[in-house]
Amino acid sequence: MLSTEQLAARTDRAVRAAVAAATDLGLQVDEPRVLYDVFSVIVHLRPAPVVARVPTVVPPSYRRNPQAQTAQQRAELDVTGWLAERGYPVVAPSPLTPREPVRREGFSMTFWQYVEHQRSAEPDMAARMAATARLHAALRDYPGELGFWAPFGTYIPEGLTRLRELPDVLPPADLERAQQEWAVIAPVLTSRDVFAATFPGVGVQPIHGDAPYHNMIGELWSDFELVTIGAVESDLAMTGPDAVAAYDAAAVGLGLRPTDPRVLAVTEAAGRLGIVAALAMAPELPMLIDGVAPMLDLWREAPPITRL
Structure with missing residues (x-):
């Protein structure tokens, strides 16, 4: 460390x-x-x-x-x-x-x-979800080339591989579970063809890649470091049912599809594995160990993922 x-x-x-x-x-x-x-x-x-x-x-x-x-x-x-x-x-x-x-x-x-910004109180999640829907509507027309779910396909397997050398950071039993869960969900998140075959009719598009509702400075979207092609559900992972409902209401009003519960479940599983995999960077960022501990406990308490 x-x-x-x-x-x-x-x-x-x-x-x-x-x-x-x-x-x-x-x-x-x-x-x-x-x-x-x-x-x-x-x-x-x-x-x-x-x-x-x-x-x-x-x-x-x-x-x-x-x-x-x-x-x-x-x-x-x-x-x-x-x-x-x-x-x-x-x-x-x-x-x-x-x-x-x-x-x-x-x-x-x-x-x-540079943008001046005064941090306010707890953000209005419904407003943030509506803003996320507007962002997705805007990104649909982006003409450039992007990778397919680049963050999941790279960060998670790399992090899990590195954690083999860090048993003091993540116990071997947790690592084994994480690797088994990744083996279940990886095919649909690393192949556009497999995703389309598994979830027919659920389109993909350019997305922010990392909780856009959280990465805002005032009313401005920021931090597109993980921008990628993927399902919009990935940008909504772990926000909760009220937030998803607010997003769906705004999205349908903009001509977008509502979220698919199956895809949301898979992307939330990937999000939790992303948190586990992030522990591989703990030697370079020791605060991660305490920072992700609550989410890690929730992951341990949930039933293991054995199938889609």
Whole structure:
């Protein structure tokens, strides 16, 4: 596990890399300020109205194949830029830098418009669900190419494989259960043809990929790091029946299909496995162990998945 000092040093390296890259791009950066630091260091490059997102905790595949990370970051920049150009409420790529990931000192970073935001009280989930339906309606027309459920097909099996070496993080019995459950649901989430055959009539489309109702700054959608092709149910996993009902009401009003309970169940199962697999990054982000503990307990209490 990285120590507190090592985590702070990593943050400092990420900030220095962002400042150096921004300066090379012609930005004036006098007072960088870290806004957020978990999986990525988010730094406001003051006085420029630009925020750099510098991923610091990434899947092993990105370390082995940096081009895969660059490709996903390009997809995120392209999707958000496309939405912004059409007037949709989204945190947009910065117009002051090229719309392209920048690699510096071992980090691959992207640059975004700075948005002032005051955190409010508990968000209105019904309003967030309606906003998610509007986002899905907008994304249906996105013309670019995206992978099929890229987060599930990469992060979960990689994480479970790595957890074999971390028995102190996840007991072997839990790992065995997670691997068995992934074997059951993986075929429909890693093959578009298998998904279509298993759930005929349930279409797929570009989706946010990571709880869009949660990843909002005010009224603006943000953090499309996992943007992908998939079923809309994946963006609604584990929100609860009231939230799903609010989404369905808004979606039908927009000409979208309502959610399919079977697909929602599968994507929620995948979401829970994603939380388990995330523990593989605990050595680089020790807070994960306590952070996911409540969800891990709920997963253990639920019946194991043995079939679709």
